[in-house]
Each structure stands twice: as structure tokens, then as C-alpha cells.
Amino acid sequence: MTQTIEASFLTKTYQVSEREGGFAAAVGGFFKRKFKDVHAVQGVSFKIEPGEVVGFLGPNGAGKTTTLKMLSGLLHPTSGQARVLGFTPWERKHDYLRAMTLVMGQRSRLSWDIPAADSFLLNQAIYRLEDAQFKQTLKELDDLLELSPLMKKPVRNLSLGERMKVELAAGLLHRPRVLFLDEPTIGLDITAQAHIREFLKEYNRRTGATVLLTSHYMADVTALCERVILIHHGRLKYDGSLNDLSHRIAPFKLIGVALGSPCPCDLSLYGTPVASDGDDEEQAGSKQYVQVPAAQAAAITARMLADLPIHDLTIEDPPIEDVIERAFAE
Amino acid sequence: MHTLNLLKAFFKVNLQMALAYRVDTLVNILLEVFTLGWELLALNIIFSNTPMLGGWNLGELVTLLGVFHLVNALMNILIWPNTEKFNRAVRDGTLDYTLLQPAGSMFLVTFSSMVIWRVWDLALGLVLMVVGVNLSGVQAGPLQLASFLLLAVTGSLILYSLWIVMIAATFWFTKFDNNVTILQALLDTGRYPSSVYPLWLRTIITFIVPIAVATTVPVQALRGELGFWQVLLFVAISAASFFLATLVWKAGIKKYSGASS
Amino acid sequence: MSLLNIYLRFWQVNWAEQWQYRANLLMYLFYWLVSPVVYLSVWVSIANSQGSVRGLTANDFITYYLTLLIVDQLTSEITIHLIAYNIQDGTLAGELLRPVHPIFTRAVIDNLAFKALNLMAFVPIWAVLFGLFRPDYAGVTPGSVLLALPAVVLGFALNFLMGATVTCMAFWTTRVYSVSQFINLVVILLSGQFVPLQLMPPIVQQTAQFLPFQMLRYVPIEIILNRLPLQDVWVDYAVSLAWLVILFFIFRRAWAEGTKHFSSVGA
Numbered sequence: 001m002t003q004t005i006e007a008s009f010l011t012k013t014y015q016v017s018e019r020e021g022g023f024a025a026a027v028g029g030f031f032k033r034k035f036k037d038v039h040a041v042q043g044v045s046f047k048i049e050p051g052e053v054v055g056f057l058g059p060n061g062a063g064k065t066t067t068l069k070m071l072s073g074l075l076h077p078t079s080g081q082a083r084v085l086g087f088t089p090w091e092r093k094h095d096y097l098r099a100m101t102l103v104m105g106q107r108s109r110l111s112w113d114i115p116a117a118d119s120f121l122l123n124q125a126i127y128r129l130e131d132a133q134f135k136q137t138l139k140e141l142d143d144l145l146e147l148s149p150l151m152k153k154p155v156r157n158l159s160l161g162e163r164m165k166v167e168l169a170a171g172l173l174h175r176p177r178v179l180f181l182d183e184p185t186i187g188l189d190i191t192a193q194a195h196i197r198e199f200l201k202e203y204n205r206r207t208g209a210t211v212l213l214t215s216h217y218m219a220d221v222t223a224l225c226e227r228v229i230l231i232h233h234g235r236l237k238y239d240g241s242l243n244d245l246s247h248r249i250a251p252f253k254l255i256g257v258a259l260g261s262p263c264p265c266d267l268s269l270y271g272t273p274v275a276s277d278g279d280d281e282e283q284a285g286s287k288q289y290v291q292v293p294a295a296q297a298a299a300i301t302a303r304m305l306a307d308l309p310i311h312d313l314t315i316e317d318p319p320i321e322d323v324i325e326r327a328f329a330e
Numbered sequence: 331m332h333t334l335n336l337l338k339a340f341f342k343v344n345l346q347m348a349l350a351y352r353v354d355t356l357v358n359i360l361l362e363v364f365t366l367g368w369e370l371l372a373l374n375i376i377f378s379n380t381p382m383l384g385g386w387n388l389g390e391l392v393t394l395l396g397v398f399h400l401v402n403a404l405m406n407i408l409i410w411p412n413t414e415k416f417n418r419a420v421r422d423g424t425l426d427y428t429l430l431q432p433a434g435s436m437f438l439v440t441f442s443s444m445v446i447w448r449v450w451d452l453a454l455g456l457v458l459m460v461v462g463v464n465l466s467g468v469q470a471g472p473l474q475l476a477s478f479l480l481l482a483v484t485g486s487l488i489l490y491s492l493w494i495v496m497i498a499a500t501f502w503f504t505k506f507d508n509n510v511t512i513l514q515a516l517l518d519t520g521r522y523p524s525s526v527y528p529l530w531l532r533t534i535i536t537f538i539v540p541i542a543v544a545t546t547v548p549v550q551a552l553r554g555e556l557g558f559w560q561v562l563l564f565v566a567i568s569a570a571s572f573f574l575a576t577l578v579w580k581a582g583i584k585k586y587s588g589a590s591s
Numbered sequence: 592m593s594l595l596n597i598y599l600r601f602w603q604v605n606w607a608e609q610w611q612y613r614a615n616l617l618m619y620l621f622y623w624l625v626s627p628v629v630y631l632s633v634w635v636s637i638a639n640s641q642g643s644v645r646g647l648t649a650n651d652f653i654t655y656y657l658t659l660l661i662v663d664q665l666t667s668e669i670t671i672h673l674i675a676y677n678i679q680d681g682t683l684a685g686e687l688l689r690p691v692h693p694i695f696t697r698a699v700i701d702n703l704a705f706k707a708l709n710l711m712a713f714v715p716i717w718a719v720l721f722g723l724f725r726p727d728y729a730g731v732t733p734g735s736v737l738l739a740l741p742a743v744v745l746g747f748a749l750n751f752l753m754g755a756t757v758t759c760m761a762f763w764t765t766r767v768y769s770v771s772q773f774i775n776l777v778v779i780l781l782s783g784q785f786v787p788l789q790l791m792p793p794i795v796q797q798t799a800q801f802l803p804f805q806m807l808r809y810v811p812i813e814i815i816l817n818r819l820p821l822q823d824v825w826v827d828y829a830v831s832l833a834w835l836v837i838l839f840f841i842f843r844r845a846w847a848e849g850t851k852h853f854s855s856v857g858a
Contacts, residue, residue: 102427111347125338378792531628531632
């Protein structure tokens with residue numbers, strides 16, 4: 001068994017009760033519940049080698065987090081199998097739990113009122129870490145994350161970026177061989193995101209730990225992962241190198257313009273107009289979008305600036321949902 | 331042992347949290363003293379109107395109050411704070427972290443939160459028990475004392491087991507935030523001997539939410555009312571209920587992680 | 592918009608909110624009625640063992656505590672649970688900018704809505720207790736109940752003002768709930784919630800006559816049970832009305848000082 005992580009036809013189906021709004025439906029729902037099957041994950045299979053850094057990409061609700069929960073051991077699949085480090089994750093054997101870690105960007109494991117240093121000591125007791133090794137690991141993490149100024153402050157008083165650093169450190173004190181990271185950079189500013197990515201890269205390089213991270217930021221994946229797995233509607237849509245994926249999706253950008261004064265301008269001269277969310281009636285002030293090939297974005301922008309009475313202009317990545325929808329229209 | 335280490339670690343963390351709020355701790359202790367005064371005043375009012383309550387004299391009531399404080403200490407130090415923490419963890423998903431820690435989840439859920447300053451309630455309970463026994467005029471031999479202490483501990487264990495089952499109920503009935511309210515509500519009945527209550531209430535607090543088993547029964551042992559077999563029976567029930575509680579907990583965890591069986 | 596409309600709107604909103612938490616309500620009711628049942632059991636047990644306690648028979652205790660349950664439901668108030676956290680997390684600021692007084696509109700209405708909701712669940716529960724304890728309400732007449740109505744209203748008004756004043760402590764301390772607990776322990780003794788005032792030490796009884804607390808429970812209960820001579824009733828009413836005025840001014844002052852402090856210090 002050379003693979004670190006092996007998933008075979010992992011499937012997870014939930015049953016949720018359905019109910020419409022309104023008083024009559026509420027009364028009806030009291031007597032008879034209607035259930036609907038939600039196929040969160042459908043037959044996902046892949047193999048990950050030791051030391052790989054793999055990105056799980058997909059829009060919200062795609063099934064990434066559910067898959068991650070099954071691999072980390074939190075959820076039993078409806079069907080299918082998985083082996084991580086030779087263990088069946090959802091048996092949650094203590095030896096398995098000592099060799100892996102799960103860090104969720106949206107949920108904190110640390111106690112808010114006390115300094116991170118004290119939470120670390122608690123983790124030392126929980127994971128039964130020898131003093132010498134614990135101190136050594138802490139020092140290494142400190143070097144990589146610059147933890148020293150953060151350790152003595154109550155976690156409550158740290159900024160979001162600082163909090164993420166100590167969260168990661170807390171999750172790595174026991175030197176796990178497998179890291180499951182769920183949206184580790186969510187909500188962070190650009191600098192903080194960059195720091196976290198650098199850290200993870202370096203950590204992987206130094207320790208050879210296998211990293212599986214989910215994100216809906218393309219940037220996370222581009223920075224860290226050579227291999228990406230794309231999940232959408234619970235199904236595995238793509239599993240391969242990032243380079244190949246980039247070639248498959250014609251890269252494009254969205255140029256958003258807010259026109260200074262109403263003008264009978266035809267934006268289709270510059271690219272493919274995209275329907276905006278806002279009020280289409282108000283021309284002046286509302287943003288309109290055109291989609292252009294990424295390589296030509298700068299040039300087209302220059303043309304638009306020269307030609308049009310532009311009040312405000314942005315260049316954005318298209319939402320990942322669009323990217324995936326278009327690339328894998330089914 | 332690792333369990334002891336872990337307990338020490340939890341204790342340290344919670345102590346630090348308490349020390350961070352010094353003024354709070356002081357006010358709490360003041361309130362506790364005042365409450366004790368109130369409790370003793372209430373006993374005084376009762377016994378200025380009668381020499382016996384349910385067949386028990388003032389000293390025995392004070393002893394009972396001491397045992398009640400012991401049980402209350404368990405509730406305040408561990409049970410209520412960890413109920414809050416557990417309910418929150420289920421709601422916001424941080425229970426996941428607990429499940430992935432390489433230690434028993436029931437242990438972690440029981441001890442991760444401790445209200446340290448309430449240890450004083452334990453001390454108070456012991457003092458009241460000593461004073462009460464002396465006041466009561468009961469001639470308690472070593473056997474009676476031993477069974478009294480044993481039943482106090484096993485009685486609390488039964489209540490602990492009930493608590494585990496109550497919070498485990500959340501795994502099946504997810505919106506059930508008031509899981510422990512019945513326990514909290516009926517706890518006050520433990521201040522008085524179960525013989526004063528009408529039959530239906532006595533039945534509830536002996537067999538369903540066994541507050542009386544943790545409070546009245548130990549003092550009954552002290553008074554020499556319980557034979558060897560009865561004491562043994564209570565100990566056996568305590569062990570059985572703990573065992574049952576761990577089964578229910580394990581089943582609950584399985585349900586939470588979506589196991590089909 | 593007339594004041595009545597404002598009250599109606601508050602009522603609608605609050606009712607909808609509270610309906611969501613109705614399971615909590617049942618639990619809360621259950622929790623609240625254990626203490627009186629415990630005290631009832633204690634005193635009935637004593638009365639049964641010696642025939643009577645200072646002239647009160649077992650049935651007297653049963654009728655007292657069962658009536659206490661009703662009166663308590665009617666005169667209790669929860670202002671601190673409505674307002675204190677608004678003060679502590681600063682959200683009161685929004686209400687202070689509105690042209691209505693948060694205490695005399697929202698707090699009053701929320702209290703009444705809570706009461707109404709509680710009473711719906713309370714009635715069947717009380718009926719069960721009635722069946723379990725079998726009180727003999729021979730002394731009660733429609734007249735005595737009518738005579739007690741102003742007492743109940745007065746009791747609520749006094750309780751409300753006291754609760755509102757204690758809530759003002761939240762402007763200065765985070766330990767407002769502890770202050771409330773502290774005061775509550777005293778009130779339980781002086782309002783006749785622990786035991787009918789006839790059984791308290793004489794000095795306590797005499798002091799209680801000059802304090803507003805007895806109107807919260809003891810006086811209305813005794814009026815209903817026809818156990819208070821009429822002239823005592825008038826005296827008690829007079830004392831309570833005086834307290835109503837005094838407490839009103841105390842509250843007004845506390846609120847004014849508190850809001851001033853609140854606005855200068857910020858959230």
C-alpha cells in the first residue's frame with residue numbers, strides 16, 4: 001500500500017426534509033414529513049501519493065467539504081471505501097487521529113479567551129507529545145510562521161490572519177503525516193493569504209507531509225498544488241495536473257465598467273457582454289461586464305478607457321462556478 | 331498516566347480563564363456566601379415551626395444540605411458549563427475537532443470546561459456534612475460513614491450518567507437545546523428528604539431523574555436505614571447506569587457521523 | 592402613528608419571535624414551578640405531622656402555593672433578560688434614537704406577550720397540579736378575586752419598575768445578573784414566595800408591611816383566599832401606591848443617569 005490516500009467510489013447521500021413556507025405547510029409538515037435525497041458526493045475515486053499537495057476545487061456545495069470529512073473520518077460514507085495511511089478513517093482509531101490533522105478555515109479549535117501558547121500546551125497533553133519533541137516542533141513552526149509575537153495574546157485579540165496562523169500551528173504540533181485543510185485562506189486579506197500559502201509550501205517541502213486542501217479560490221490552488229481534483233455536483237470532473245486544466249479552460253477575465261454618463265455604447269465591440277446582476281434600467285453608474293480572453297485583457301482595457309466615458313473599471317476573475325460550468329457543460 | 335495529564339491540562343486551561351476574570355470570581359464567591367446564609371435562614375424558619383421535617387431533625391437537614399452542595403458542585407464545575415460548550419459545539423460544528431482528537435470523546439466532552447472557583451462548593455459541602463452530622467446526634471459508626479460517602483459518590487455518578495444520555499439525545503433530536511432543563515429544574519428537590527414529597531414526585535425523583543438517589547439516599551445510609559444489600563444495590567445500579575450511558579454515547583457519536591448501522 | 596398602534600406592532604413582532612421558542616417556554620415553565628411545589632410539599636408535610644402550623648392547615652398551604660403559582664405568573668417580569676444584553680453589547684443605542692421609550696414600550700409589551708404565551712401553557716399545567724393536590728378553595732369568592740385584581744396589577748407594576756431599575760445597573764457593571772440574583776434572594780423571603788409571611792419571624796413580618804415586596808405575591812394571594820381583613824387590604828394598597836410613585840422616580844433617575852453614561856462611554 002504505497003498510496004497515502006485512496007478513495008474508491010465514495011458516495012454520501014443525505015436526506016433532508018422539505019417544506020415550503022407558510023402556515024398551512026407548517027401544519028402539514030407537522031404530520032407528514034417530506035424527504036428529499038441530496039447526493040452530496042457521488043462515486044468519487046482517486047489515489048494520492050505521499051508528499052503530494054492536492055487541491056480540491058469546486059464551487060460552494062460541490063461536495064468538497066463532504067469528501068474531506070469522509071477522508072478525515074468525521075463522516076461515514078453511504079457507500080464506497082477509503083484508506084488513509086492504511087486506516088479506514090471513519091473508524092477513528094487513535095493511531096490514525098495522531099497521524100492526521102484537519103484544519104477548517106471557518107471553525108476555530110482554539111479557546112478564545114486564553115493565549116495560543118496555553119491552547120498548545122493542552123494539545124500537547126491530548127496528543128501525548130514528549131516535551132523535547134514538542135518544543136522542537138514549536139520552534140520550527142515559529143520559524144516558519146513567526147508565531148512568537150502571537151503566542152502570548154488571547155486568541156480573541158488576534159487579527160484574522162494571525163488567528164489562522166495559530167490555528168494551523170495548533171493543528172501541526174503533533175507532526176501529522178496527512179493534512180486536511182478546509183478553506184484555510186477564507187476571509188483573509190491578500191497578504192495573509194500569501195503568507196499561509198508560502199508556509200504550506202515550505203512545510204510540505206520540509207516534512208514531506210501529504211496535503212489535501214479544499215478551496216474555492218483558484219489562487220490557493222495555483223500557488224500550492226501541482227495536481228487538482230475538480231468536484232462539481234458531487235461528481236469528480238477532473239483529476240490531473242494544473243497545467244493541463246488551465247489549457248482546458250480558456251482563460252478569460254471579466255472587465256467591469258461603470259459608465260460616467262448614459263451612452264449608446266455597444267460593449268460587444270470589446271468582448272462578450274455578460275448579464276449583470278444589477279438594475280439593467282439604470283445605465284449610468286451601474287456596472288456592466290464584458291468577457292475577454294485573459295491575454296488580451298490589458299489591451300482591451302486600454303481601448304475601452306480611450307473610447308468610453310468610464311467612471312469606474314475593474315478587471316476580475318470570472319466566478320469559478322462559471323468557469324467550471326462552461327468548461328464541463330453537461 | 332495520560333488521562334491524569336489530560337485532566338491536569340484541562341484544569342490549567344480553565345484555571346487560567348478564571349484568573350483572567352478576577353473580579354468575577356470575587357463577586358461569585360460573595361454571592362455564594364450570601365446564598366448559603368439564605369439557605370441556612372430558610373432551614374431556621376422551617377425548624378422554628380417544627381422539630382422534625384419528614385422524620386428528620388435539623389442536623390440531618392444540614393447534612394443533607396451538605397450532600398446537596400456536593401452534587402451542586404458537580405453540576406456547577408462540570409455539568410452546566412460542559413452542556414453549554416457541547417450544545418455550542420454541535421451547533422457550530424466544532425464538535426468535529428473533538429471527535430478527531432485521539433482521546434475518548436465522552437471524556438473530552440465531560441472535562442474540557444471546568445468552572446474552577448466552584449470547587450469551594452465542594453469544601454462547603456464537606457463542612458456542612460461534618461457540622462450536620464455532629465448536630466444531628468446520629469451515632470454513626472465507620473461502616474455507616476463509609477457507606478454514606480460511597481453512596482454520595484455513586485449517586486452523583488448516576489446523575490452524571492443521566493446527563494450523558496441527555497446531551498447525547500441531541501445527536502438524534504438536533505434542535506433540542508433544553509436537553510438538561512429537567513435535571514436543572516428538579517435539582518432543587520434534593521434539598522429536602524424525599525419523604526416530604528407526595529408519592530408521584532417522590533417516584534419521579536427516585537426512578538426517573540434520580541436526584542433523591544444522590545442526596546436523600548446517602549444520608550439514609552448515615553442514619554443506619556440501609557442494609558448491606560441495599561447499599562450494594564445502589565452501587566450496582568450506579569455502575570449499570572454508567573455502562574448504559576457509555577453505550578448511548580457511542581451510539582450517538584455513530585449517528586452524528588452518519589453511520590448507517 | 593398613535594401610541595396604540597405602536598404597542599400593537601411591538602406585540603405582533605414579539606409574539607412571532609416568542610412562538611418560535613415555544614419549546615423553550617414549556618421547559619422554562621417546568622423549571623419555574625418546581626420551587627413552589629417543593630416548598631408546598633415541605634409545609635404540607637409539617638402541617639400533616641402536627642395538625643397545623645401557626646393556625647395554617649395542610650389545605651391552607653396547598654391553596655396558598657397553588658394560588659401563588661397563578662399570582663406569580665401574573666406579577667412576574669423579565670425586563671432584565673430583554674434589555675440587559677442590549678445595554679452590554681451596545682445595541683440599545685439604536686433604540687435610544689427612536690422617539691419611544693424602550694422600557695415603557697418594548698419592555699412592557701415583551702413582558703405582557705411573554706406572560707400571555709406562558710399563561711396558555713400554564714393553564715393545563717395548573718389543572719394537573721390541581722388534580723394532584725386537590726385543594727379546597729372554600730374560602731374563595733368572586734368578590735375576593737375581584738378585590739385582588741388591582742393588587743395583581745399593582746404587584747406587576749411594582750415588580751416591573753424594580754426590575755427595570757435593576758436592569759439599569761447594566762449601564763455600570765457587567766455583573767448585573769448577579770445583582771439581580773442577590774436581590775431576588777431577598778425578595779423571595781419578603782414577598783411570601785418561600786413561605787406565607789405569617790410564618791416568618793415577627794420583625795420580618797413587621798418590616799415586610801412597609802416594603803413593596805409583599806404586594807408581589809403575599810397580599811394578592813391572601814386577598815383571593817379571603818384571609819386579609821378589609822382594613823389591612825386598604826393599608827397595603829396605600830403603602831404600595833406610595834411605593835409605586837417612589838419607584839417610578841427612582842427608575843426615572845436611574846435610567847437618565849444610565850443612558851447619559853451609556854452615550855458618553857459608548858458601547
